[in-house]
Amino acid sequence: MENILEVKDVGKNFGGFTALSGVNLSIRKGERLGLIGPNGSGKTTLINCISGALQNDLGTIHFNGESISRLPAHARTRRGIARSFQIPRPFHSMTVLENLMVPLAYVGGVSGEKAKVQARQLLEDIGLADKAEAASSSLSQVELRKMELARAMAARPQLLISDEAMAGLSGSEVDDVLDILIKLNKQGITIIMIEHIMHAVMRFSERLVCLDAGQIICDGDPQSVVGNPQVQRAYLGD
Amino acid sequence: MKFWIVSASAIVAAIALALSGANEYLFFAGFVVLQAVILATGWNILGGYAGYVNFGVPGFVGVGAYTALAMHLLWSAPLLLQIIAGAVLAGLLGIGVGLLTLRLRGIFFSISTIAVVFILEAIVMNSRFLGGATGIQLTRPNEVLFFDSYTRMLFVMMAFMAVIALSIARYVQDSHIGQGLRAVRDSEEAADCSGVPTLKLKLIACAISGALLGVAGAPMPMYLSYVEPLSTFNLHYAVIALAMPIIGGTSHWLGPLIGALILGTLQQIVTVTVSSELNVLVVGVLLVVFVVAAPDGVIGLVKKWKTSSK
Amino acid sequence: MFFSFELLFEAVLFGLLLGCFYAAVSLGLSVAFGLLDVPHVAHPALLIVGSYGAYMLGGWGIDPLVSGFLLMPVFFLVGMLLYRFYYETFESRGSAAGVNGLAFFFGIAFIIEVLLVVAFGVDQRSAEADYIGESLRLGDLRLPYRLLVAAGVALVLTVVLTQFFSKTFVGRAIKAVGQDEGALRLMGADPVRIKQLAFGIATSVNALAGAMLIIVSPVEPTMDRIYIGRTFCVVVLAGMGSMSGTLVAGLVLGITESIVLTLFGASWATAVAFGLLLLMLGLRPQGLFGR
Numbered sequence: 001m002e003n004i005l006e007v008k009d010v011g012k013n014f015g016g017f018t019a020l021s022g023v024n025l026s027i028r029k030g031e032r033l034g035l036i037g038p039n040g041s042g043k044t045t046l047i048n049c050i051s052g053a054l055q056n057d058l059g060t061i062h063f064n065g066e067s068i069s070r071l072p073a074h075a076r077t078r079r080g081i082a083r084s085f086q087i088p089r090p091f092h093s094m095t096v097l098e099n100l101m102v103p104l105a106y107v108g109g110v111s112g113e114k115a116k117v118q119a120r121q122l123l124e125d126i127g128l129a130d131k132a133e134a135a136s137s138s139l140s141q142v143e144l145r146k147m148e149l150a151r152a153m154a155a156r157p158q159l160l161i162s163d164e165a166m167a168g169l170s171g172s173e174v175d176d177v178l179d180i181l182i183k184l185n186k187q188g189i190t191i192i193m194i195e196h197i198m199h200a201v202m203r204f205s206e207r208l209v210c211l212d213a214g215q216i217i218c219d220g221d222p223q224s225v226v227g228n229p230q231v232q233r234a235y236l237g238d
Numbered sequence: 239m240k241f242w243i244v245s246a247s248a249i250v251a252a253i254a255l256a257l258s259g260a261n262e263y264l265f266f267a268g269f270v271v272l273q274a275v276i277l278a279t280g281w282n283i284l285g286g287y288a289g290y291v292n293f294g295v296p297g298f299v300g301v302g303a304y305t306a307l308a309m310h311l312l313w314s315a316p317l318l319l320q321i322i323a324g325a326v327l328a329g330l331l332g333i334g335v336g337l338l339t340l341r342l343r344g345i346f347f348s349i350s351t352i353a354v355v356f357i358l359e360a361i362v363m364n365s366r367f368l369g370g371a372t373g374i375q376l377t378r379p380n381e382v383l384f385f386d387s388y389t390r391m392l393f394v395m396m397a398f399m400a401v402i403a404l405s406i407a408r409y410v411q412d413s414h415i416g417q418g419l420r421a422v423r424d425s426e427e428a429a430d431c432s433g434v435p436t437l438k439l440k441l442i443a444c445a446i447s448g449a450l451l452g453v454a455g456a457p458m459p460m461y462l463s464y465v466e467p468l469s470t471f472n473l474h475y476a477v478i479a480l481a482m483p484i485i486g487g488t489s490h491w492l493g494p495l496i497g498a499l500i501l502g503t504l505q506q507i508v509t510v511t512v513s514s515e516l517n518v519l520v521v522g523v524l525l526v527v528f529v530v531a532a533p534d535g536v537i538g539l540v541k542k543w544k545t546s547s548k
Numbered sequence: 549m550f551f552s553f554e555l556l557f558e559a560v561l562f563g564l565l566l567g568c569f570y571a572a573v574s575l576g577l578s579v580a581f582g583l584l585d586v587p588h589v590a591h592p593a594l595l596i597v598g599s600y601g602a603y604m605l606g607g608w609g610i611d612p613l614v615s616g617f618l619l620m621p622v623f624f625l626v627g628m629l630l631y632r633f634y635y636e637t638f639e640s641r642g643s644a645a646g647v648n649g650l651a652f653f654f655g656i657a658f659i660i661e662v663l664l665v666v667a668f669g670v671d672q673r674s675a676e677a678d679y680i681g682e683s684l685r686l687g688d689l690r691l692p693y694r695l696l697v698a699a700g701v702a703l704v705l706t707v708v709l710t711q712f713f714s715k716t717f718v719g720r721a722i723k724a725v726g727q728d729e730g731a732l733r734l735m736g737a738d739p740v741r742i743k744q745l746a747f748g749i750a751t752s753v754n755a756l757a758g759a760m761l762i763i764v765s766p767v768e769p770t771m772d773r774i775y776i777g778r779t780f781c782v783v784v785l786a787g788m789g790s791m792s793g794t795l796v797a798g799l800v801l802g803i804t805e806s807i808v809l810t811l812f813g814a815s816w817a818t819a820v821a822f823g824l825l826l827l828m829l830g831l832r833p834q835g836l837f838g839r
Contacts, residue, residue, distance in 0.1 A: 015834075051431060052430070052431075053427065053430070053431070072430070072435075072437070073430035073431055074429075074430050074431070074432075074433050074434055074435050074436065075435075077430075077431055077432065077433040078433050082431065083431055085427070085428065085431075089425040089427055089428040090424070090425070090428070091420065091421050091424040091425060091428065091429075092424050092425070093420060093423070093424050093489065094420065094421075094424065101417070102417060102418070102421045102429070102432045102433075102434065103432035103433055105414065105417060106418065106432060106433035106434045106435075107432065107433035111414070151428075151432065152431075154432075155431075155432060155433055285647065286647075289646055289647050291646075291647055291650045291651065291654075293589075293654065338826060338829060338830045339826075339829050339830070342829060342833050344646050344647075344650070345581075345587045345646075345650060346784075346829055346833070348587075348589075348650055349589075349776070349780050349825065350825070350826055350829060352773075352776055352777065352822070353777060353822035353823070353825050353826050354822075354826075356773075356774070356777060356818060356819050356822045357819045357822055357823060357826075359819075360815055360816055360818065360819035363815045364815055364816065371815070423647075473658070473770075473773065476654075477654075477655075477658050480651055480654065480655075481655075484651060488647070515662065515665065515666055518662055519659065519662045519663070519666070521658075522655050522658040522659040522662060523655075523659060525651065525654075525655040525658075526652060526655035526656060526659065529648050529651045529652045529655060530637050530652065533648050
C-alpha cells in the first residue's frame, strides 16, 4: 500500500521563530490519523504547509508521489487535498448550496443543474439538506462546521484535513461530526484530524501523532501515544 | 435578451438625440454622466466583485487620457483607436499593479494604487512631449461623421462605450469568473482551498477594470481640447468611482449605473442651486453615509424592502 | 553635471532631519495600522487638521509647538470616538470590513479635505514663531532651525513612544492585542477598550506631529495625499508594528527624498515615497524589521 502523503524533514520559520523543524510523516491511503499537541505546537502550521496555505522552508512534501511544495493551494486542492478551517470561513454572500457549487465548479468542472444535484446530495450526506437555500450567514456554529466539511467534500478529495472541526460543540454535536468523518473514511478518503477533544480523537484515530514545539515527539497507535510520558509532559508541563 | 434590446434602444435613442436640435449643453453634461457610468462600472469589477479597492482611479483615467493624447500627437489616430490604445495600456497597468501587490493583503493593493497616481503624475509633469505641468492644447479633427458637432459625436461614442462596459460587467458577473471573484471577495483563503485560482482571477479583474477606467479617460483630451496633469489626475475621480457603486450596490452590474445616475443628477442639482464646493462635499458625505448605513447600496435596500414586505 | 559633495552632504543632513520628522509623523499610523490593523487612510488627513489647529491657535499668539501639546487631549478623544464608531460599524458586524472600512476612511479623509478648503481656502498657511526662518550656521552649512526643532521633538516623541510600548503595561497590552486578542481576553482585559486607547494615542500624536508639520513647511488642505504616501511608506519600510524601525525607515525616506530633490527637482521628490513603498511591497513586504 503506497503512501498518499510523504512529509520529509519539513521545516517552517517565521522571522526568528521556528514553527516546525525536522517533521517526518508518512500517511497511508485510507488512514485515519489524529494529530494532537498543545497549543502552539505547530499543528496548524503543518496543516497549512500540507494544504498550501503556507510554503515550507525546508524539506519536501509529496502527494501521491508528486512533489507539491511549490504548488499554490488551489492546485493542491485540484490534486485531491481538501481542508476545513478551524474558524469556519463561509462564502458569506452565498447560500449553502452556492457555497458548495464553488469547489464543484473549480475542482470538478461541474456547473449548473448537474452541480446543484451533486451539491444537494452532499448536503444530504451531511445532514444539511434542509438548509440548502439558506444564507450561509444565517447558520449556527455546528451547521457552519458541517458546511465546511461538505464544502471540502465537494472538492472530491482523496485526503481530507479536518482542523478542529468539533471545537466548541456540544456532546451530541461532536458525535454528529465524528460520525460524518468516519462515514467519509469508509468511502476511502484518507483523513487527518486535528482535535483537542480527546475522546473524539481516540474513537476516530487508527494512529496518533503528537507534535510539540514544532517537532513530532510520538507517532504510533493511540493507546501507546497517549500513555507516552513525553506526550503527557507536553500537555501538562513539567 | 432583454438586456440587448434595452441597450440597442439606448444607443438608438442617443443617436437620435445627437441628430436632433437639442441644446449643445445637453451633450456636454451627457458626456460627463456617461463617463461616470463607465468609471463606476469599471471600478466595480475589481472593487465590488473581487473586493479590492482601487484608489488610483485617476491614474488609470490619466493613462487613458495621455495614451489617447500620444496617439493623436504621433499618428493623428482616430478616436476609436485612441480609446482602444488607452484601454490596452490602462489594462496593462492594472496587471502590473496587481502582479506587484495582489499577493499581499487588500489594503496594500489599495495604497499601491495611490502610489501609482503620484508616480504617473510625476512622469507626465516631467515630460515635455506630453505637455508637462502646463498641459497641451489640441485642435479637434474634422471627422464628426454625420453629426453636427464633435461633442455630439463624442456623446454617441460614450454611449456606445457605456453599453459595452455594462455588458462586460454583466457578463463577468454571471460567468464562471464572477463566481470565483465572489468567492475571493467573501473569503480568499477558503476560495484557495476550493480550487479557485485566486491570483489569476484577481489579475483578470485588474485588467478588465483598469481597461474600462482607461476607456473613461481616453476621450478626455478630445472632449476638452486640452489636457493637463492636475485636473486629469484629480482625486475627484477616485471618490466618485468609489461612491457610485457603493451608493448603487456593489454586487450587481446595475449598481454602478444606478449610483452614477443618482449621483450625477444630485451633483447637477447641488451645483446649480448651492455651490460647486458643496457639490464635492455631497459626494463624500453620501459615500460615508451609505458605507455606514446601507453598505449594500440602493439595490440592497430594495432587496430588503422586498423581502420584508412579503 | 557638476556634482558637489558639499551639496550631497547638505542634502543628506537635511534628509536626516526631515527623516526624523517623517518618523514622528508616521508613529500614529504605525500604531493604528501597523499594530491594530485598521485601514486608516484618513490618518494623514487628521495630521493636517492638527496643523490647521496649530495655525488657528497661532492666531492667538500661541507657539505652534505649544498648540500641538494643547490639542493632544482633544485629538485623543476624537481618536477614541472614531475607533469606537469604526469598531461598532465595521469590525463587530464582521461584514466585508475590508472594502467598507477602507471606503469609510477614504470618505472621511475626503470630507476633511473639503471642509478644510471651505474653512481655510486652498492657499497655503504657515505658522509663526521666532525660530522659523532662522538657521543654524555650522561652517558653510545652514541648518534651518525649524527643521532642527521638528527633528528634535520628533526624536523625543519616537523614543517616548518606543519606550511606552515596550516598557509599560498598557503599551505592552496594546502590542499584545494586535497579535493575540484571545490571550488578552483570558487575562481579563477588554481588547476593544485597549484598541480604543491605542487609537486615541495614535491620533493625539497627530496633534503634535501636525504642529511640527506647519513649523517645517506651509500647509494646504490637499497635503494629506502626499502624506498618505510618506506615512505608509515609513510604516511598510519599518515593518508592521515595529516602533523602533519607524525611526530608521523615516531616515531612509528622508535622505532618499532629499537626495532626489537635490539631483532631480521637486516634482520627482514627491514620487519618491510612493516609489519606495512600491519597491518595498514588491521586494520585501515584511519591511526591514517586520515579523
